[in-house]
């Protein structure tokens with residue numbers, strides 16, 4: 001039996017192939033195919049064979065992604081994608097312009113992780129400013145050295161605050177850029 005289904009993905013699912021989205025779309029029945037269309041217009045099509053998905057991203061080269069399955073505790077099976085780099089079972093693979101591989105192998109971080117990292121860096125800088133008697137407003141001039149604080153301590157705290165500030169801006173910028181660029 002051959003089925004065809006179309007699936008519309010949100011920008012959050014950019015360039016990713018999520019096994020959980022596919023069974024509902026009928027892609028895992030042998031001989032069935034699925035089209036995945038992103039809001040940007042990019043399109044992925046997948047065709048299921050016995051043990052693999054034939055995946056085509058944006059009309060480019062066709063790549064085979066191996067499938068595997070594990071039994072579920074209460075019956076039935078759970079499908080997985082096999083990362084071609086590490087060979088591990090994965091729920092989601094990402095497109096990296098040459099191959100589909102897992103997040104760990106591609107070194108991808110979630111946008112939320114970048115934002116969390118940016119917020120953490122901001123809080124660290126604010127903590128240092130407060131410790132030096134300043135406010136948490138990072139747009140204000142950096143606080144002077146408090147009376148009684150050793151010069152070495154002050155210089156170390158300034159250096160730390162500058163490093164946190166740089167990290168805050170960098171991570172924030174990366175998170176924004178990723179959101180604006182969308183799928184590639």
Ligand SMILES: [Zn+2]
Nearest residue numbers: 083086102105
């Ligand atoms: Zn991997």
